[in-house]
Amino acid sequence: MTASFPWHIGVFDAHCHPTDTMSSIAAVPDMKARALTVMATRAQDQQLVANVADDLGIKSHRVDSWGSKERIVPSFGWHPWFAYQMFDEAEYGGKQTLDDDAKVSHYKQVLSPAPDDCNFISSLPDPIPFSVFLAQTRQHLERFPLALVGEIGLDKSFRIPQPPLHEHHETRDSSLTPGGREGRRLSPHCVSLEHQKVILTAQLNLAGQLRRAVSVHGVQAHGVLFETLRATWKGHERKPMSKRERKRRGISAEEAADERDDSPKPYPPRICLHSYSGHPSSLSQYFDASVPADVYVSFSTAINYSDRAASTTSQSIKVVPDDRVLVESDLHIAGEDMDKYLEDVIRRVCDIKEWSLEEGVQRLRSNWERFAFGGERR
Ligand SMILES: [Zn+2]
Numbered sequence: 001m002t003a004s005f006p007w008h009i010g011v012f013d014a015h016c017h018p019t020d021t022m023s024s025i026a027a028v029p030d031m032k033a034r035a036l037t038v039m040a041t042r043a044q045d046q047q048l049v050a051n052v053a054d055d056l057g058i059k060s061h062r063v064d065s066w067g068s069k070e071r072i073v074p075s076f077g078w079h080p081w082f083a084y085q086m087f088d089e090a091e092y093g094g095k096q097t098l099d100d101d102a103k104v105s106h107y108k109q110v111l112s113p114a115p116d117d118c119n120f121i122s123s124l125p126d127p128i129p130f131s132v133f134l135a136q137t138r139q140h141l142e143r144f145p146l147a148l149v150g151e152i153g154l155d156k157s158f159r160i161p162q163p164p165l166h167e168h169h170e171t172r173d174s175s176l177t178p179g180g181r182e183g184r185r186l187s188p189h190c191v192s193l194e195h196q197k198v199i200l201t202a203q204l205n206l207a208g209q210l211r212r213a214v215s216v217h218g219v220q221a222h223g224v225l226f227e228t229l230r231a232t233w234k235g236h237e238r239k240p241m242s243k244r245e246r247k248r249r250g251i252s253a254e255e256a257a258d259e260r261d262d263s264p265k266p267y268p269p270r271i272c273l274h275s276y277s278g279h280p281s282s283l284s285q286y287f288d289a290s291v292p293a294d295v296y297v298s299f300s301t302a303i304n305y306s307d308r309a310a311s312t313t314s315q316s317i318k319v320v321p322d323d324r325v326l327v328e329s330d331l332h333i334a335g336e337d338m339d340k341y342l343e344d345v346i347r348r349v350c351d352i353k354e355w356s357l358e359e360g361v362q363r364l365r366s367n368w369e370r371f372a373f374g375g376e377r378r
Contacts, residue, residue: 005343009361010034010063012368013342014298014326015151015215015274017041018334019048020177027335028056028071033342034063036334037372038072039151039215041079043128044179046136049074053144061146061373063365073372075148075215076140078133080155082179083199084110084191087127096129103127111160111189120187123163134202141210148372149207149268150215154196154228157220159186180332193221197228204232205266213270213371215298222278226285229293232267237290265292270371272296275303275330280315287321296371298326301345317352325349326367 013036018024028036035058040049053074058066078086087106089095098106100122107121108114115121141147161184176182207214218225246252273286276297286295297320304313317325327349329341350360 003357005346006358006361007032009358010365011327011342011346011361012365012372013037013329013338014272014296014368014371015039015300015328015330016334016338017045017330017332018338019045019052020180020332021175021334022048022177023175024334025052025056028052029069031071031335032339035066035071035073036338037148037150037215037328037368038074039079040074040076041151042082042179043085043125044177046076046140048177049076050140050144053147057144058146061369063369073146073148074140074144075150076137077150077152077203077214078137078199079151080153080191080196080200080217081158081160083196084160085125085127086130086133086199088198089129089131096132098127110192110195112192113189115187115189120163124160130199130202134206137203138206138210141206141212146373148213148215149203149210150272151217151274152200152203152214153217153219154193154200154221154225155217155219156190156193156224158190160189160191161185162187193224197224200228201232204229204268207268208232208266209264211262211264211269211374213272213374214268215272215274217274219277222282226282229267229271230291233265233292236265236267236292238292240289267293269374270294270296272298272326272371274298274328275300276313276316277303277309278316280312280319283316283319287324294324294370294375296324296326296367298328299345299349300328300330301341301348302330305345305348314348314352317349322353322363323367323370325353325364326371327364 011033013033016036017039019038038049040046053072056069056072058070058073087098092098092102104121106127107124161181271293299313299317327342327345329338331338331341346360350357
């Protein structure tokens with residue numbers, strides 16, 4: 001028999017998408033998980049995430065003070081899968097909308113291979129100006145002072161879906177938030193990494209200015225993802241305090257490392273690599289003493305324990321420091337399954353880390369609290 005699960009300690013989903021299935025939100029207050037970190041990804045879900053945060057958002061960073069309706073930590077961001085739907089106004093003379101010709105040239109520029117089928121291009125959404133999105137995101141973050149930035153990132157393998165077929169319109173599942181893939185076939189077109197990097201970097205800068213944690217997606221782009229993150233903290237690398245300096249100030253090495261200042265920076269204070277799928281050996285660069293952001297690594301059953309990924313995932317879990325591991329469901333529907341997936345991944349992490357379930361759930365809870373809210377303010 002499997003041991004009973006210590007839900008009462010508090011389980012936190014570090015990354016999920018329940019606004020993709022709005023009808024499932026009603027199930028959130030009855031879930032065994034204490035709170036969900038809910039990602040926005042595209043045009044259609046930013047306001048939905050704000051709406052669920054109005055109803056079920058947490059109101060303070062003190063978990064023990066939360067009421068039973070405080071269940072959601074909103075997170076606002078633009079996912080790399082949708083990066084092609086945004087254009088940089090600077091390249092179009094500050095225009096806020098693109099005419100047909102400009103739309104064609106935008107999509108030819110950001111998609112690779114460049115599409116030459118005009119019907120395909122005109123079936124794509126009219127691209128929106130990136131600065132408008134950034135301004136809206138800033139407003140959301142200011143309105144929700146405990147909100148995070150996400151989901152953002154880089155994805156080299158993603159190809160954009162074909163437009164929906166006509167008959168699909170009548171048969172589509174209306175309970176799904178529009179804009180997702182919905183079983184569409186994929187086109188051969190990837191989104192240029194250069195364009196993805198522009199979108200990612202601006203969101204990292206915004207998170208840095210407002211001192212918010214970020215949740216980052218990286219698929220088949222782990223090297224360039226690290227380089228893009230590192231570029232945001234160039235010149236801000238952490239220098240270990242000398243022994244003499246510590247002695248003069250009467251603080252321990254740990255206290256010295258923990259000293260943070262809360263002034264705006266170009267890089268986010270805390271980063272979660274969500275459903276980490278890179279090589280275990282690529283993780284050490286994130287934990288180098290010079291990295292001024294605190295990096296957390298999150299694992300899910302949905303992504304990390306597909307047959308192919310399981311053994312490297314277990315290696316990665318071993319490599320991540322005990323105080324930097326997070327768990328997530330990454331599911332698109334809230335409720336019982338989300339609880340099941342969370343329990344499953346927690347059991348796996350506890351097994352690998354050789355923690356008892358009680359110890360593990362407690363550690364994962366404090367890791368999530370430090371990731372979401374920062375260590376010093378509590
Ligand atoms: Zn996600």
